[in-house]
Amino acid sequence: MSRPLPLILAQAPGRPADDLAGFAADVERRVKLRAPGALVVYPELHLGESGPGVVAAPEGATEPLDGKRDAVLAELAGDLDIWLVPGSLYERGTDGRVYNTTPVYSPRGERLAAYRKICPWRPYETTTPGSRFEVVELPGVGRIGLSICYDSWFPEISRHLAWMGAELIVNVVRTSTSDRAQEIVLNRANAIANQVFVASVNSAAPSGVGRSLLIDPQGTLRTETVDDGDATLTDVIDLDEVSNVRRYGTAGLNRIWEQFRPGDPALELPLYGGRIDPATWNPAHATAHATEEPPR
Template sequence: MRASLIQIAVDPDESPNSRRARVTSLVAGQRGVADLVILPELWPVGAFAYESFEAEAEPLTGPTHQAMAKAAADAGVWLHAGSIVERAPDGALYNTALVFSPSGDLVASYRKIHRFGFDKGEATMMAAGDELVTVPLPGLPLGVATCYDLRFPELFRGLVDAGALAFAIPAGWPARRRDHWTLLARARAVENQAYVLACSTAGSHAGVPQAGHSLVVDPWGEVLAEAGEAEETLTVDLDPAKVTTTRTQFPALKDRVLATPPPRP
């Protein structure tokens, strides 16, 4: 399987509608190049553009869904379309990832479980998801996580238990914590013996410079490709057999202890 990560530059002077049209063209350009395409987190509005969340929120089947469904079908690819600010029927906002099949059907959506911001921003404006999501890509079941989720290894253990051999992690990761981005992506790959496809944004969100440096990590923790700071597309061949081989030759997952006795008083 060949995967392309499109590291989109978010420019505050570019409207969400204009960016949707531009990204649609970028995805269409992957026809005949990739089997799987991954976009970053909240690229229509910007992950740190909190003041725009209410105005730019859309239903699950809103304009981003429509544009990306067509893009997936036109390119004939599995498309992880990053995430949107979803407005649920009850009015709640969610950071929601959308995954489309090569025919343009929405096959999965994932509401981000771990919201960033502590006592402000996303953490206070958005509701939390509560379901783990995997996508049955042919030969390479894909676990779905988003940005801040990367800091919580138990989520990825749950995805492994659900059969994931690879993780797609769209993000809007800030430049000032770029070292954490790379370190955590490699850690999730090593501890779960799975591919990590981590797609971040370039540019700036509401004055917050973005890290860029999208990367693909193999099940042994080796970085197969890494982007720079500008808009860029990474294209990498993935071998599902490498996950099986790694887990067989170094069967650390078999030694997991799911619970330990409490400490003695």
Template sequence: MRASLIQIRVDEDEPVDSRRQRAASLVRDQAGADLVVLPELWTTGAFAYQAFDTEAEPLEGPTHEAMAKAASDAGVWLHAGSIPERAADGTLYNTSLVFAPDGGRAAAYRKIHRFGFDQGEAVLMGAGTELVTVRLPETTLGLATCYDLRFPELFRGLVDAGADTLVLAAGWPERRRSHWTLLARARAVENQAYVLACGTGGTHAGVPQAGHSIVVDPWGEVLAEAGDGEEILTVEFDPAKTAVTREQFPALKDRVLGLRAPLR
């Protein structure tokens, strides 16, 4: 497979609609790829909390429309990153969208782990409750978003649901970039799966972004890594390597489930 991770630059001085159309154009430029991935909350910026409410859109809003058309025009599977979704009851969610090559929506994933502790996303947005996988002809994607990367049980759940390629959209801050690389490789090694993690460039509400989108193979080897600016990271990888790795080193078969902490 050929995957293209579009590490788009998000800056406050660019209008959202302009960035939306620019992202759609970048997706169209990836015709010939099998899978294209955009980052988290690239319409607003992951740390631009004040914009979540004003820029929130329904699931089938302008970003959905633009990305569905771009996927169809390019003939690619498109993980369109995430948007601030406003649900019918008014609740906001950090929601990722995946489109098939015909432009039909294949999946929507509401981010389960919200970042911010007692502020920001953690209080402004609702939490998703469902793991989401997407079956492609060559592989099954497991979807995750940014802060999810710190919670290995989510990824193990995706593997149990059949995922062999883990795709992460993120707006990860530069000050914790070492964690980004470390955790992406850890999730690949412990789940014996590919990890495709796409971040943003630029600065969100004064928070410099890490960039450094990364593709890691099931042995934890980095196949490709971007810099910190706007960049398209393209890599060829063989999804069959996941099954081979799990057969050659069958660590997942030795899992011991249902362990409990001792009583105190």
């Protein structure tokens, strides 16, 4: 059994990468008078602007994952007693490459995990792609899966996060273009196809066009912003709803994770050089993946 999870989704304009004090004040303002233990989420590259709406060049905004910025964010989460997803950050890896990385911090002031964007928006984004999916255990609450902006266009990413045990996919976004309308459809489709919650948090103007939203495991839009202004979406969700939808079916009908039966043939997937194996077609078989170490 999970306990209810308060959500605070910050549709906020970006700020300079070194404005950690301003970021801390903004988080505290949005968290004030809210429930302790909330999951607070900011947009993609929220800490990474060199000017209004302009993302800083990676060379001027990167640092190692465990640098000064990491210590400040961890302390902030601990002081406010929150789960903190500060959007994504430019990370300088130990290999010297630059990644677009989303860290997650706990109410105990610890970084639990970090996810590197698998699908940079090519040809426009030049960061190095990540090479692994990331699901994070929030003890006593449930599991969240991490995706960044363009990742939502690739159904394989959401499917694998759900298979690894994610009950809520947190999709941090920095979209300033007209395709936000399509992203909204894709996020609802990812929720329906995988029977998971999806929170898609976009930047406010001038960094993005807003339209942040929270979708439940049946694809129902629970809450959203309707414009590009600075806004805070709040809700309280129970991640047990995921198992309920999977047990009784979407609309009381469709049990997609119970599709296969013993003895059904495996389905070869030539595109991936892999297969769908009925013996492993169940998120319960993948819980061990959620405890793997974060990238360094």
